[in-house]
Amino acid sequence: MDKLRDFLKSWPGRILLMLCLAPLALLGIEGYLQANTDPNQIAQVGEASISLNEYQSAVNARRTEILEELPDASLLNEEVLHEQVLRGLIDRKLLEQQAKKLGMTISDDTINRLLRQEEGFKDESGEFSNERFSNYLRQSGMSKDQLFAVFREQLSLDQLNASIVGTAIYPMQAVDKMIDLQLESRRVWLHRIDWKGYTDKVSVTPAAIKQYYDTHKESLKSQAMVDLDYIELSPATVAVPKVTEEDVQQQYTAYKQSAAGADERELAQILVTGDDAKKKATDIKAQLDKGAKFAAMAKQYSEDPTGQQGGGIGRFNPSVFGKDAGAVEQALQGLKVGEVSAPVKTSFGYQIFTVTKDDGVKVPSLESMREALTAKAAIYKRETAYADKVAAINDLAADGFSMQDIAQQEGLKVITLKNYTKDNNQTKLSQPTVVNKAFDDFTIHDQAVTTGIEIANGTVWVQPNNYRPIETLTLEKATDTIRQTLLQQEATKLAVQQAKAIAKTIKTPADITKQSVAFQALGQVTRQAPQFTDKERGLAFSEAAPKDGVVALVAETETGATIIVADPIQTQTESPISELQKAGTAATIRDILGQDQLQDYLEYLRLIYEVKINDKNMANARGR
Template identity: 70%
Template sequence: MDKLRDFLKSWPGRILLVLCLSPLALLGVESYFGGSTDPNQIAQVGEASVGLSEYQTAVNSRRSEILEQLDDASLLNEDVLHTQVLKGLIDRTLLEQQAGKLGMTVSDDTINRLLRREQIFQDANGEFSNVQFANFLRQRGMNKEQLFAEFRNQLSLDQLNASIVGTAIYPMKAVNQLIDLQLESRDIWLHRFNWQDYESQVTVTPADIQAYYDANQDKLKSDAMVDLAYIQLSPATIQIDEVTEEELQQQYEAYKQGLAVVDERKLSQILVTGDDAKARADSIKARLDQGESFAALAKKESDDPSGASGGDIGRFNPSVFGSDATAIETALQGLSVGEVTAPIKTNFGYQIFMITEDNGSQIPSMDSMREELTAQAKEYKRQTIYADKVTAINDLAADGFSIEDIAQQENVALKRIEDYRKDNNTSVLSQPSVIKQAFDEFTIQDQAVTSGIEVGLGTVWAQPSNYRPTQTLTLAAATPVITQTLLKQKASALALKDAKQIAANIKTVADIAKQPVDFQALGEVSRQTTLLTDKERSLAFSKQAPEDGVVALASETEIGASVLVGDRIETARQSQLSDNEKAQTAAIIRDNLGQDQLQDYLDYLRLVYKVEINEANMAGAQVQ
């Protein structure tokens, strides 16, 4: 299958796999269980309609699918999304009506048999369960008749679809011919004539410009543009202070919680209070160091009720010690069972602890994880500050502050893009979501700051000004564009003339070196080569060379003109694909042809059933 995948990535393979929005994308099983018809119509299709709620549900579902595949949500083009979803819903409605008109239906017995096979309705023994079936209907607010009607409609739709898509024919002979094309190769010699080299030899007169303008005036339009001021914020730009021990402790506790374990150390303590607490604690610690029993000293010296039981306080729980937890945790680090801490000054007095049991030795100590915890604490702090800053900027934008005021108040760099285009946008903010908000009618009208737009790993806020709508260019405004276009056309014509003269003089490989221009020897190339431009690639295999010579071909190309010299076209004797892979390739081709047939059939149905779109409801749904 690797060879099949490689083929499908090749030049003919890509031709076969042109992606299109198929109405089948909206013919899924989830449609069996849709709700009632929405009285607010998006479109009237014959005698049926597409409801507002149905449309919004489909948009949300499709958006979620796309966003799962995108790393940057700002790359989603909402206008295209809404257009494609509406087309899919209309296509489905057209097919549903046609299926009904053709009498395509399914009996109750067939539906019963299919439903009994559905796993969702089966019990633990794989048998159909009336209880589960009833629960399913109750959860969806449907009765059996409604479910059968939806199921029958879907199956009828599937029948009609299969009768169109499944009838596409593409013989294996044609498949083999396509495969042979991508196996073709030949030696190529190339020389390119750049049109700029001929620019000084041509002139463009006012009459030429006027004639071009008169013939192409409808195409000579300015781009819709604004001047854009914007600020951009990302977590990476947030500066943070050093993290505290308390913040490290929080990350450590979160780490332990993530492991679903608790601190298994059991402790005993001796607490001493009063004015002489420090001196008493030091004396007790000295006696412990000399080998006296911790439990005995706790009973005799501790001012805490736990002293009666030898100081036992159970498992270590940081929350019990409040602000003293970090100091105690630090003192306990590295201690083994039976070892004692130095006296610790806490809010209770002076405390001495001994670890009596430790069943949590598998948990790394906080000190051993300090570097990792520090990085996590910094990132948590950075993300928190970033989220707070995004909220603050959004609030300022909603309150009507200008982008300049927001940038100054939040200490964020203000950036500008002049002539920010609605179409053919190649700026640093070319994402569809940014363009959509920058050219929003109300944003332009109020010259308001947009809400935060998520772009990659950050957020952008923009304020458009000086809006210039699309309009037909005047002759004066169009003259520079026309002049450049005509210069290239005339210069390319001269380049092509020279290219043809060179090509006419080449009959053999030896003739290549006799020409007044240098040729680049590309060696053996195939139709998938990246050494040639698109036009050159199509030219390179357009004509076979004679048995004892080469063929020289000249053509106008993207850069001016090119001469390609090729020897005999050879085809690999044996296909790289197995018979099974060829059959799968044929199936892919037939499916694509079937989809084309389906689109043709839908175009026909649009002539049969009147389709009217409610533009007002459509516009309202798109802004939600």
């Protein structure tokens, strides 16, 4: 197993894992190879096709991968997931065909040579083992030809990848320059002017609103929205029956079964069967009570094969006795070494037990665990009640009951969210899973109650109504939005004018304190200073300052205008970054540039190989 594990860490092992066990991550592309193709196509890419089975397998694998990283399953955006997987599969088909067209292939001799170098396929003497290789193929469910085909295809893609990504160039001189820029610093004073302070100085006329509307009419769209009714349920709000003594006993039995390995007592048994089994067991027990040796009696009377060895059955394991485990446990309770139990009726017959060895480890008594068992029983009952309630509401939703009817029957409150939007949703139910269900075509058309949607703290059911699709706003509906936009634009112009007027009067650090507005002294800062917005960060080092003076810079921002006053730029004489770190930085940048080149190349391939997507099959695959 260790050698197999090492093999899976090697290049052929990783290839096989990627192709056979998980979504293929090739250059940021998620794909998934399938040996068998489904006649129902999702897409045709040049001469290759993407089957429904291939697509669904890739989606499921990618979904599983993402859910392992997400704290809340409702945060998964199914629309984005499907789009990314489809694009990944198409990208892979494009690259596969181009690699074949360019003659990029790997010979059997090369694959054989690489496989023979793998430690996982070598025997104890270090030689390639055909037996280990054959065992691996059997475990993988692949023939040698299939394995070679998989490797050849992947290595051909690697060749094409290297020829695209590997050509990216980012010289060390550029790295040095970039590092030098990051090492620059200067003293900075900052003042921001809010456009809202100038709104009383501007006005927006109806003519200006009309002109803006006529110019931007096509971009003035309403949002898709519904009025959303919903009910929610969480484990904490479910009514739970009180914990009974039977519940506690069940938890104790379950505990003993799970902790059976903690009971170190070793047992022997005598088994008798037949119509007179009860009488025979009673007679045997009487003889044992009078001093008969248990092992001798087992050899003479036990009908179990263990009788010939004195009846020894090892440690007690409740699972062996199934539904009779409780009766056996009761008979064994408190038995010490050499003591004999009363006859116990089980599905095997009548059994008599004795303890042959006891290392002293005992299962705690019920009373000593009562508090913990009661708490566990309460949790179990709550989880069960919650699951039952979720199932009951799902059944009502499936039967076509309205939200109001379901709420009334289940004792829940209907909550309504007015103007629930598909995009930029900021409500309590902004999770992508909920939004997608609320705007599902079927749900909207039938105004149906969805099945339960799991969110972080429970489950919700939603019912959309009053659907308003995206549409171009009328002048009347767009007026308020346009007025606000124009008001901000005009007020921002005044803020910028004021900022420029102030900046003109600042030539030295002493001038800063003479202004009617207060500047914030940030001290010596670098380009990474957290006090800056992105726009301000670029402005702060955009111009040099006179040797004994300062430079005052102005920029329009989202909130109005910013004035940045800065003295001459200083650069550290020694870089804290080693040559090795510089080389690593250059390599990282080259990889990023290479990925950009790859995306450009994929766009080029889309011009060469026609891509057709079967929208109907795609909709079916997405459950629409």
